[in-house]
Amino acid sequence: MNKYFPEEARKGLSSKGSDIIQEIGIDIIKGVVFDVLTGKNLRDSTELLTRKRIITLNVATLAMMVRGASADKNFVKNLPEEAYKKLSGGGLKKDERWLMQWVLGLTDKAFQNVLRDETAGIEKYKTDYLKITERAIVEFKKDYGELTGKISLTKTDSAALDWNFLVQLMNTIGSQTLAIRGSDKSTFGKLFEKLMLGALLSILGFEMVDKNNVAKPTNVFWLSSRADKRESDATLLYKPGKGIRFDIGFIGRGNPEISLDKVSRFEKEVEFGRQKWYMGTIIIVDRIGKNSRIEELAKAIDGHIVQMSGAYWPVQVAKILKNTFGYDNPILHTKPNKIDAYLKAKVGSVNFEKILNTRAFAEELKKPESPATEEEIVD
Numbered sequence: 001m002n003k004y005f006p007e008e009a010r011k012g013l014s015s016k017g018s019d020i021i022q023e024i025g026i027d028i029i030k031g032v033v034f035d036v037l038t039g040k041n042l043r044d045s046t047e048l049l050t051r052k053r054i055i056t057l058n059v060a061t062l063a064m065m066v067r068g069a070s071a072d073k074n075f076v077k078n079l080p081e082e083a084y085k086k087l088s089g090g091g092l093k094k095d096e097r098w099l100m101q102w103v104l105g106l107t108d109k110a111f112q113n114v115l116r117d118e119t120a121g122i123e124k125y126k127t128d129y130l131k132i133t134e135r136a137i138v139e140f141k142k143d144y145g146e147l148t149g150k151i152s153l154t155k156t157d158s159a160a161l162d163w164n165f166l167v168q169l170m171n172t173i174g175s176q177t178l179a180i181r182g183s184d185k186s187t188f189g190k191l192f193e194k195l196m197l198g199a200l201l202s203i204l205g206f207e208m209v210d211k212n213n214v215a216k217p218t219n220v221f222w223l224s225s226r227a228d229k230r231e232s233d234a235t236l237l238y239k240p241g242k243g244i245r246f247d248i249g250f251i252g253r254g255n256p257e258i259s260l261d262k263v264s265r266f267e268k269e270v271e272f273g274r275q276k277w278y279m280g281t282i283i284i285v286d287r288i289g290k291n292s293r294i295e296e297l298a299k300a301i302d303g304h305i306v307q308m309s310g311a312y313w314p315v316q317v318a319k320i321l322k323n324t325f326g327y328d329n330p331i332l333h334t335k336p337n338k339i340d341a342y343l344k345a346k347v348g349s350v351n352f353e354k355i356l357n358t359r360a361f362a363e364e365l366k367k368p369e370s371p372a373t374e375e376e377i378v379d
Contacts, residue, residue, distance in 0.1 A: 143331030
């Protein structure tokens with residue numbers, strides 16, 4: 001089946017950060033960053049990008065089935081069996097594995113949860129899947145009658161349109177859509193977490209530096225990479241002995257345990273160079289549930305929680321820096337009805353290319369998307 005999948009749509013099977021940046025460009029990235037800075041939901045800003053990817057792959061899957069059925073009248077009927085054999089054999093590239101899973105109504109996460117990552121369970125699952133599908137088709141014929149027709153892409157590529165074709169198509173694109181939504185949420189989240197912090201701290205007047213080459217630890221910050229175990233997402237050094245750690249996550253109120261983990265991981269003092277630093281903590285999340293204990297726990301480590309769902313939340317961050325260090329920033333003296341224009345101008349002046357060229361991003365952008373959790377998919 002892989003050979004019938006349109007080559008021009010194959011790039012949609014991957015959503016690494018580098019692919020996203022190349023596709024959407026810096027101008028759209030700036031627009032998304034501005035939207036989030038002014039309280040809009042990241043997912044609202046990226047929904048059209050996700051929808052485009054889903055539609056592209058849905059149509060490519062339809063084309064694969066029509067082309068395959070045109071070459072072999074038993075192609076659609078044999079799809080689950082072929083997918084089972086490919087998955088059982090292992091050694092598939094990610095895009096091939098995804099296609100085979102989708103044909104069986106699976107996503108990566110479902111494969112982990114339902115089959116527990118064991119290929120031995122695929123045969124039973126495949127058998128059960130075929131039985132359920134056959135039973136459903138019998139019921140559909142009884143309830144709605146026979147489905148007949150023909151679907152054509154070209155004069156040479158056409159397939160008989162019946163219940164078997166339609167049910168297999170819907171099962172496949174249903175799993176496909178769920179997988180793409182989950183992976184895009186995860187990929188966009190990881191990409192924009194560091195972009196947001198880099199932009200925010202630049203807008204507030206701090207200079208981004210290399211952690212391993214800090215000439216003067218005053219009014220500077222760096223973004224952390226995955227190699228920096230248990231380090232915050234960004235570290236700000238205000239002046240010798242005083243700094244702030246930032247952690248950010250597009251975490252909704254439905255995932256309070258993740259937010260709580262962010263609060264509990266930091267100490268009040270750290271060693272940097274030969275000096276002991278007092279470090280405050282600012283944790284930035286999407287939303288906090290009404291009954292969450294996260295704000296109380298944050299206070300225990302002299303930390304603060306900021307919700308991105310709040311309009312002009314960068315002002316709240318600036319107020320925390322003012323109260324903590326006495327650091328003043330023009331945004332605190334900007335009239336509420338002028339903040340929109342102020343932030344838009346500041347976002348336009350941020351050097352996003354520099355942020356994207358940091359070590360933290362170099363690692364993140366090359367990393368392929370990972371299976372989303374069920375919370376990431378449905379939240």
